[in-house]
Amino acid sequence: MDTAIGARPGVGRVTIADVARAAGVSIPTVSKVINQRDGVAPSTMLRVQQVVEELGYETSLVARSLRSSRTGVIGILVTEFEPFSTELLRGISRATTGTGYELLAYAGLLTGVDRPGWERRSLSRLSGTLIDGAIVVTPTTALSSSSIPVVAIDPHTGPEGHATVDADNEGGGVDAVEHLLALGHTRIAHVHGRADLASAQLREAGYRRALAAAGITVDERLVRDGGYQEDQSARVAHELLTMPDRPTAVFAANDSAAIGVLRAAAALGLRVPEDLSVVGFDDVPQAAMTNPPLTTVAQPLAELGSRAVEMLLTMLRGEPASAHVRLPTTLRVRRSTGPVPRTTR
Amino acid sequence: MDTAIGARPGVGRVTIADVARAAGVSIPTVSKVINQRDGVAPSTMLRVQQVVEELGYETSLVARSLRSSRTGVIGILVTEFEPFSTELLRGISRATTGTGYELLAYAGLLTGVDRPGWERRSLSRLSGTLIDGAIVVTPTTALSSSSIPVVAIDPHTGPEGHATVDADNEGGGVDAVEHLLALGHTRIAHVHGRADLASAQLREAGYRRALAAAGITVDERLVRDGGYQEDQSARVAHELLTMPDRPTAVFAANDSAAIGVLRAAAALGLRVPEDLSVVGFDDVPQAAMTNPPLTTVAQPLAELGSRAVEMLLTMLRGEPASAHVRLPTTLRVRRSTGPVPRTTR
DNA sequence: CTGTTAGCGCATTCAT
């Protein structure tokens, strides 16, 4: 009989009942041994432990959590695993190590119409049992009435009822544009993110504030929607760069958008930074690997994650936690920005 | 005294019983509506759906998976979220989007003594119930008797019983050394990884094969144990570089080790690549950010992840899957390697 | 000290 690779049909999981049978005791007794509760004779305990070892038994997270409220697991809810969320995960992972908690990152992977409300759905699916608390990454709606502690990272709706951690999006936008201004640029375009997201609005606000402070009136034709996406940003960048009076610099609302801009520039034969300067936002690892390496506003992603964990742990202990934490951004100057080209008329 | 419906909003999860009561039907009826099974009058169906909407009810992943075998969730088991595993996650996430499956990445976060065997434990905790299949990242032991389909990525024990995906470690080692040979180096050291890991053995084998092919006898004093770790590698590199007849190039078994070598070289005042060439392995994002940027053998991490998903999906469909997939590596030449210094006697 | 009883929230027969 050759079952080859894969599941072994018929061979199920080892359950507590299997252990009980093999050890010749009742199920609750095994449960007690597993959970280190007293009220079990040393000899039985030893025998049960031996059987557990032999059979390789491990309690089912599911069954246990259905019964008892605490699971010792923190849930991280994301739509998908992309650079932004995985960087957060690293920070979360580091900050959680040694606390006794385990991590369970859940990606609904929804696309299109089902997407809005994903965080409510996912939270509801896991909550009440599987996880003791949750960190939700860039939720699109407020998670008001949850039965477990929740911390939101970079919520799309801005700091509202629940605990949040985010970066100084507006300040970062200001820094990006001031950097370009200092290099002599005056025609600075902005490829903004999704208009319904707080972060996108704030970055655009920073862009406008910096220009206003420099006494420059915003040319609204230079402000386009890139939707935080590479492809869409490449398209609008193409439009921007083929204008008669094209901008000499672009502030993209995130790194994906900036990469789209770089692509459009390359397709048009424009050199970066000689002909065009580009600034991104986020500083995902990929930003350092573009050609040329991308100047960008760095969000302290790993730290956003670790701060969220700290807040959640505090809430889990039942102590009061600060409601909103905002971390500073840092301008990371690489090689996609340079002085304004003199040849531009 | 029974609490009226909605009397205590926000307290506890909304369960199927709440919905049933509010809709004036029995629990099984609600279950049928939720799961799109027929045998429900259109009018009741509508009413139930309305109540579900109102109450924001969502089936509990836990309760459902305890009852029915299929959950539509794929589990990713890792020890922690660090660059290697998060890069894999990205590939896995992309490949899983649109398949109807959701992703659940689980990190046990164990340290020290509990660590060996983590994959067995985690698998057992989630298997049989929560997840339909699993991808285990760099397991240290064989996962023989699992009740669900399992694919291992870069297993430390090498391809054994179960399905595996890994990169061509030996070929990558050959490429690294041939690159150095082509630059004129002949005294090439190797800082190898943990001797008990398949990947480390294979990379060393590649090193030896390339030297042998070039007719060079391996000077065993140039082969040291860096344990895949930066600190330990920095120590052994210091020894190597202070030898009377020091090597002009070092092939480090992974990027962490290479970074350790760079540190040791800097501490000794050796310039890279003028005085010493260094090659790493993995191409984690950090490799591009060292000084100078590291020449390294790139593993296609995201692709390793997506291939693992494809294999798992095949197994989940009950079709036969290829047991072992090995992906090619790519030499990524950056600036930590150069011609052999002529001043060397 | 140990086993019996009773759910946790849900899906599945099998009645009605």
Added chain:
DNA sequence: ATGAATGCGCTAACAG
């Protein structure tokens, strides 16, 4: 078309 009964694997209370 609908509802009562049963069990998934486990733990919390109690009974013996």
